[in-house]
Amino acid sequence: MFRIQSSLRAMGPTLLGSARPSVVGCNNANVKATANLVLSRGKRTKARALAPGAQRIINMLSVFSAHKKQPRRIKLAMEDLIRHNVVQKAWSIFMRDKKLIRTERLKSQYKKIEEAAEELKSLNGYLHFEATKRELGKRFSPEMRIPTETPPNEIWHEDWKVTDIYAKKR
Amino acid sequence: MFKRAFHTTVPTAGKPGVSIVHPVHHTVKFKKAQVSERYRELLTPKSSILSAGFRPLVVSPDRVRDHHYNTIQSDLLLINYMHGAEDKKGIKMREWDGSSPYHLNRAPRPPRGRSRATKDIKVRDWSNVPEIVGVSLNCFVPEAKEVSDIAVAAKLQLQQITGVKARTVYSRSNVPTWRLRPGMAMGAKVHLVGRPMNQFLYTLTEIVLPRSKTFTGVSNSAGDTTGNITVGISADDARSFPEIEGNIEQWATTFGFDITIHTTAQVDPDARTLLSAYGFLFKGEEKFPSRM
Amino acid sequence: MAGASVSRRLVQSSGLKNLQTNINNSCKRLYSTETDGTKASTRRILAGLILSRTPVVTPELTEFEKAYYHYQDELERRLMWTFPSYYYFKKGSLRERQFNAAQRGPVPRHANIWYPKGIPDIQHNRERRLKQEIVIPRQSADNDGLFGNNEESDDSLGRPIVLNSRHTEADEINDTTSLKRKLDRTLYLVVKEQDKNIWRFPAFSLEQKEPLHIAAERGLRQIGGVNINTWTVSNTPAGVTRFNESGQVIGKEESTDSSKREFYIKSHILHGKFVPQDGQDFAWLTREELGSKLDEPYYNSVEPLLSLN
Numbered sequence: 005m006f007r008i009q010s011s012l013r014a015m016g017p018t019l020l021g022s023a024r025p026s027v028v029g030c031n032n033a034n035v036k037a038t039a040n041l042v043l044s045r046g047k048r049t050k051a052r053a054l055a056p057g058a059q060r061i062i063n064m065l066s067v068f069s070a071h072k073k074q075p076r077r078i079k080l081a082m083e084d085l086i087r088h089n090v091v092q093k094a095w096s097i098f099m100r101d102k103k104l105i106r107t108e109r110l111k112s113q114y115k116k117i118e119e120a121a122e123e124l125k126s127l128n129g130y131l132h133f134e135a136t137k138r139e140l141g142k143r144f145s146p147e148m149r150i151p152t153e154t155p156p157n158e159i160w161h162e163d164w165k166v167t168d169i170y171a172k173k174r
Numbered sequence: 175m176f177k178r179a180f181h182t183t184v185p186t187a188g189k190p191g192v193s194i195v196h197p198v199h200h201t202v203k204f205k206k207a208q209v210s211e212r213y214r215e216l217l218t219p220k221s222s223i224l225s226a227g228f229r230p231l232v233v234s235p236d237r238v239r240d241h242h243y244n245t246i247q248s249d250l251l252l253i254n255y256m257h258g259a260e261d262k263k264g265i266k267m268r269e270w271d272g273s274s275p276y277h278l279n280r281a282p283r284p285p286r287g288r289s290r291a292t293k294d295i296k297v298r299d300w301s302n303v304p305e306i307v308g309v310s311l312n313c314f315v316p317e318a319k320e321v322s323d324i325a326v327a328a329k330l331q332l333q334q335i336t337g338v339k340a341r342t343v344y345s346r347s348n349v350p351t352w353r354l355r356p357g358m359a360m361g362a363k364v365h366l367v368g369r370p371m372n373q374f375l376y377t378l379t380e381i382v383l384p385r386s387k388t389f390t391g392v393s394n395s396a397g398d399t400t401g402n403i404t405v406g407i408s409a410d411d412a413r414s415f416p417e418i419e420g421n422i423e424q425w426a427t428t429f430g431f432d433i434t435i436h437t438t439a440q441v442d443p444d445a446r447t448l449l450s451a452y453g454f455l456f457k458g459e460e461k462f463p464s465r466m
Numbered sequence: 467m468a469g470a471s472v473s474r475r476l477v478q479s480s481g482l483k484n485l486q487t488n489i490n491n492s493c494k495r496l497y498s499t500e501t502d503g504t505k506a507s508t509r510r511i512l513a514g515l516i517l518s519r520t521p522v523v524t525p526e527l528t529e530f531e532k533a534y535y536h537y538q539d540e541l542e543r544r545l546m547w548t549f550p551s552y553y554y555f556k557k558g559s560l561r562e563r564q565f566n567a568a569q570r571g572p573v574p575r576h577a578n579i580w581y582p583k584g585i586p587d588i589q590h591n592r593e594r595r596l597k598q599e600i601v602i603p604r605q606s607a608d609n610d611g612l613f614g615n616n617e618e619s620d621d622s623l624g625r626p627i628v629l630n631s632r633h634t635e636a637d638e639i640n641d642t643t644s645l646k647r648k649l650d651r652t653l654y655l656v657v658k659e660q661d662k663n664i665w666r667f668p669a670f671s672l673e674q675k676e677p678l679h680i681a682a683e684r685g686l687r688q689i690g691g692v693n694i695n696t697w698t699v700s701n702t703p704a705g706v707t708r709f710n711e712s713g714q715v716i717g718k719e720e721s722t723d724s725s726k727r728e729f730y731i732k733s734h735i736l737h738g739k740f741v742p743q744d745g746q747d748f749a750w751l752t753r754e755e756l757g758s759k760l761d762e763p764y765y766n767s768v769e770p771l772l773s774l775n
Contacts, residue, residue: 061323063553064330068339073547076587076594077226088223095232095534105774106243110300112770113248114255116705119718120729121257123706127727128508134677135702135729136257140443141460144249144451145697147736150241150376151521151650154629159522160645164737166692229545230538235531237524244652244775245520245734252700252732421554 231368238372238452246451247303253447254298262465264292293400295440295465304401304439304448309371311336313431314343314361319352322359328429329362334417336374340364361429378433379453382407382414391457394446399463401439403449406432441466513681514669514728516704516771517655517696519645519735519750523632525775526650543597548590568603572596642749645739651752652773655740656759657689658747662713665749665759667768669728678703682731689746695737703729707767715763730771 054062080088125132207213220227265285270277284290296302311332318325325342332340340362348356366374383389392405412428413419439445443462450456527535555562572593575586587594636644645653656665670685672678679701687694707728708721716725742748749759753772757765 057323061326064326067330067550067553068333070547072589073550074594075545075547075592075598078223078228078541078545080223085223091534091537094530098530106247107300109770109774110248110251110303113251113704114300116770117252117255117702118257120703120706121255123718123727124511124703124729125257127511127723130675131508131511131672131678132257135679136255137701138256139253139701140462142253142447142700143456144246144447145734145736146450146453146455147695148245148451148520148697148734149522150380150453151237151524153237153524154632155522155634155649157630159630159634159649160739161737162645162739164693164695164739166695168737169695230541232535233538233542234535235524235527240525240775241521244525244773248773249699249732252702252704255700255702257702424554 234369236369236372238376242305242451246448247305249451250303250448251300254303254444256298259297261297262295264294264465266291292465293440298440298444302438302440304437304444306371306375306435306437306448306452308365308367308436309374310363310365310434310436311340311431312343312361312363312434313429315429316360318360319345319354319358325359325361327427328431331412331418331425331429332362332364332431334421335377335412335415336364336366336370338364338366338370375435375452377415378407381416382411383454385414386411391455392446392449394456394458394460397442397445399442401437401442401445402434403437403442403445404432404434405454406430508672508674510724510726511678512669512671512726512728513678513685514667514703514707514730515655515682515686515733516667516730516768517686517733517735517740518773519653521652521775522649524650540597543599546598548592549598549600551591564603568601570599570601642751642755645735645750647750648752650775652775653750653752654756654772655735656749656751656756657742660746664761666764667728667730677701678729679731682733686733686740689743690740690748691743693738694735694740696733696735699732699734701731704732705730705768705771707764715761715767730768732771 121132121136124135215226218225220229222228265288267282267284268286269282270280272278285292313328313332315324315328318328329340329342341364342359343361343363344356345354345358345360346356347354386408387410388408389411392403396405397403407430409428409430412430413422413425418425418428435445435449437445437448439448441463443460443466446456446460551562551565555565569591571591572588573581573586575581575588584595592598632649634646634649635641636647641647647653655668657668658665668686668689670681670688672681673684676684679698683696683698686696707730708716708718709726709728710716710720711724721727740748740750749755751759753769753774756772757769760768
């Protein structure tokens, strides 16, 4: 019996972990008890645990993975499907109209620019030369802001002084 | 045995042959399994709610796009206006003169002193006001050669920053002295359009770049001559993205990446004017192409 | 010879050496035609200024847009992958506990129970049949010691976020001289011509050798004070309006060489405000308001230059 126990110990924690206690001590009650004792002492969890770095990578990969994260597919009834299609169609018509108005506006603005430049040319050569001179390296002002959903705390900097430019430069 | 009566070209290089007498029948290769009823569902476009890949795209108002249409677009129209401009033809490939019968079907030569043809520059009018059409991020991590897991972290960083699924990039070249083999994961890339693109752009210009200690502006010499501007973000600046900063203990190492902004501008100076409207600042001396 | 030096600089900077001769020729032509006739034409040309305040806040949504965005948002929440909270919150950490406590959680599935809304299908603490609802745990200022618990001071980081109203005081009293009105719209500056009692975009006569965009900016500072920061969109005029001797707007066909013309330069105001130097009436108005303020022929001639928003 002692021999069995020592040989089990010698086999190391890996085998102990995989061996079923009931199989080891199938005939002898004493053997069974000893095997159980050995098992409770042998810590197999440590040998199986992953390195902390590997666990991090697995966590990262699981973010990309769809496994267990996908919802059920949407199944619309015929009525709902028609409703959805009507909404989508209405939206695309809405956007198309907006785009049409926008393009027409740009087109008329271009015609206006062209007309003004043409007229200036016929009136005054100097002014036309200055007005149609290429502005190389033109930049928008960095002080222009993209509108936000709600206004900033200071909505408009009304007390701006022309000297602020020089103060900033310094 | 019966053979087809059409006059056909010989199928070569994996391409099917084409019959060359009228009526011209193009033979199309297909896998028989793909026309089976089981695959019918895959033909549904992803824009349809019946498709498994459906995702709604217009989920919120887009303030950057609105700003472009309300203010920037008509300003750019005025800025780019050139009086009496005409289309400028690019330098094209040189055709063979046909003095020899061997010139038939011979590929044209590239222009003198160049490797490829250049594009025509069309008159700038209301139909081609420049706008940003896409942004691609490319993160290449040389250290991933030794530790392949680094590529996973780089991919996750791009995905976190943009909210769009990134793709791994693999090495294609074989350099034994660098121990580089084809197929090694070397980093990640992602291409943004629409709302995620605009969200990324304003995060960049309103949060990340103003807080950077090293970034001094987009270089005026950056650009591929056809209106696409590239700017690099350092690994330190990547920490300022709110998605990384809010979870900074998970990000011991961050990765720098390149941002390419694709615009419909025909030349780089026009693209720079457009980008300045989005809050990008430029540095260095600007050089202007002779043909613009 | 300011013009010549400018053009030389232009040529040098752009590197267009082959164009140098052309520009020199055009300059010669410019100066050779500088006669009394040109001076007279300068007197009849005015530099108009379309000064706009671009929107401060995003455009107001229509009911349809609101409903559509809401529908799409709900669809996205229904179809999105489950939030990987295990990635963001370390197991056993305080933040994980706070996050889990804030979630409402799905209805659990048990055997032998009848569910009127269908049998729950739960994975990763998410009901797969329904939209995903994630509650962000609120960190109140007093139980979070990190940022200090001083609720009174305005600059403590833990203070709750209060959004500013899109509707301002100027909107309440409809103060058309204020730049803080109608934040979601583009406002345009118009002034009242004192002698004629009509509203117009400001327009200025040119000085000797003065391009249009310079004249427009100079004129603005003369009538509105120097403490105004503007950005001129371009040196090119955006449009032209012609007037006859009695100040009526006329079309291109009716105009003669002696008609007065206004060329409009576009500009945006960035900071500061317009302070009339001689008590002139002025107003910052939207496109629709301009339609009711300006006389019809004048409005029709300038309306295409205005922004849709």
